[in-house]
Amino acid sequence: MHFRSFIPRFAPRFAQLRGLRNWMVQSRARTVSVIGLSSVVGLSTWASVRPRHSMLLHARSFDGEAAGSMGSANASNKGSKLPHISVYQYETCPFCSKFRAFLDYYGIEYEKVEVHPVFKREIWFSSYKKVPIMVAGETQVNDSSFMVSVVRTAMLLDGDINKSLEMYPELPEEAESERANKYNIMYGNTEDIDSRSEERRWRRWVDDKLIHVLAPNIYSTPRQSLQAFQYITEVSNFNTFERYLAKYIGAFTMYFIAKHLRKKYEIQSDVRQAIYGCVNVWMKGIGKKRMFLGGDKPNLADLAVYGVLSATEGLDTFDDVMKNTKALKWYQGVQYHVRNHTGAPPSSNN
Structure with a gap:
């Protein structure tokens, strides 16, 4: 009798405790998700570890x-x-x-x-x-x-x-x-076999070589890692809570993951020199007699290299690459063609 008489008295408190417990469980799950998000964002957005x-x-x-x-x-x-x-x-x-x-x-x-x-x-x-x-x-x-x-x-x-x-x-x-x-x-003809082969080879090089040097450079120091996540969280569709945690936890996490990626892909310890080397190899492939690998206009390989490098615009990595290689004129040329859609077919309305 006495025990049952206490139940109505404490029922509201028990409900509050259960509510608090549920809130804590949800918050913990939410926090774990966002901590996981930190590495997911870094690895997914820069995609340097995709098998x-x-x-x-x-x-x-x-x-x-x-x-x-x-x-x-x-x-x-x-x-x-x-x-x-x-x-x-x-x-x-x-x-x-x-x-x-x-x-x-x-x-x-x-x-x-x-x-x-x-x-x-x-x-x-x-x-x-x-x-x-x-x-x-x-x-x-x-x-x-x-x-x-x-x-x-x-x-x-x-x-x-x-x-x-x-x-x-x-x-x-x-x-x-x-x-x-x-x-x-599948062009349906055999014209320009050599140039098509060259285009394919460099497109593959972008996926096999150039991509892998990005993350070790973007997240090479705590400051640069934070800089990258500042931008990532601004353009991603996070709420305020996710944005805050992703920015700071993500930057911290990716700083260490980037070091692992450098070892995994056997990138030299001076990661800046590694990306400079890749870009210089690309520019050497174009040569001095061509504006682009595709000649007077960019081909698919030009667009691939440009697209990958453009993902770093606004970061120290991009600025350093443009200052320490000869890629700036080429990059600006491709950018002009991309922004002005110069590869577009004639409009059917014309």
Whole structure:
């Protein structure tokens, strides 16, 4: 009797305690998620540790419900017969920047969808969770380099993305080697075999060499790491709580992860010299007689290198590279062509 008489008396307090406990559990989970976010943001946005076997093709068609949720999937692309293109991305990801540079150069209109680095609600429809992801019409294609090849080939096939995809047979899921023709453009002729081979070789070099020196440079010191996360958190779709934790915990975490990446990819201890060396190798490949690797205009390799380096604009890494290599004139030249869409086909309205 006495015990039961206490229950109503203390029930409100018990409810408060349960509420406090639930709040603490949720807060702890939230904090753990954001601490995890710190490394996810750094690694995902700069994408320097992506294994090659994870870059296989994942292409599929959406059903009506999925396609409808993405807006005007049936809209025609201005200046071409390509379908409406949505790019699911991180603004600071070099792979994403590389693909955007390609689209911008060719004047291809597209919708950018910024993906939350942890929750990834924007790509709920995809089993593949890396970015960038392209949805062209009702077809999803992954991997930035492969996306470039598929779209460029489609441009030569009256904008038919699915017909373009048929030219790139899909490898088994368990295969660890990337597709042999991922960097190929199916031009349908044998003209300029040497220049096409050179273009493919340098596009592969961007993914195999240049990308890997970014993170060790961007996060080389605590100050530079904080500088990078200041920008990352400004352009990512975080709330205030996530932004604060991601900025400081992320900067601290990536400073140490960058050191691990330097050892993993056997990059010299002076990481600045490593990236200078990569850029100088690129400029030597262009040579003194060409403005771009593509000659008078950028080719796909020019756009790939430009796109990756443009992801570091506003950071000390970018400023140092431009000051200590001969890439500035080339970079500004590609930037001009990209921003003015000089690769765009003539408008059908003209």
